[in-house]
Amino acid sequence: MASPHTASQEELKVAKVPLAWRDQCSALLIPLNTCRRKSYYLPWECENERHGYEKCQYDDMMRRMKKMSKIKLQHAEELEDA
Numbered sequence: 001m002a003s004p005h006t007a008s009q010e011e012l013k014v015a016k017v018p019l020a021w022r023d024q025c026s027a028l029l030i031p032l033n034t035c036r037r038k039s040y041y042l043p044w045e046c047e048n049e050r051h052g053y054e055k056c057q058y059d060d061m062m063r064r065m066k067k068m069s070k071i072k073l074q075h076a077e078e079l080e081d082a
Contacts, residue, residue, distance in 0.1 A: 005056050025056035 007015075007027040015030045032049040039045035 024060045025053055028053040028056050 005025045005027045007017075007022075007030060009022075011030065012022050012026055015033065017026060017029060017033070021029055028049070032046060032053050035046035035049050
């Protein structure tokens with residue numbers, strides 16, 4: 001299931017996003033990288049884009065952690081039943 005923050009493969013290819021960064025937040029990374037290039041990577045520029053991207057990354061990590069804990073709990077229950 002595609003997230004609203006996921007860019008298409010064609011958009012990622014045009015933006016030259018490396019494969020390692022093509023995740024659930026890739027649509028937020030494209031404008032962030034564009035802003036970074038325009039501002040010569042000045043750390044005080046592109047704060048809104050950066051915070052939005054970092055929030056998306058955090059939310060994705062929390063979602064994966066909850067899913068993993070649910071899988072571990074199910075696995076532990078299966079071992080108890082066996």
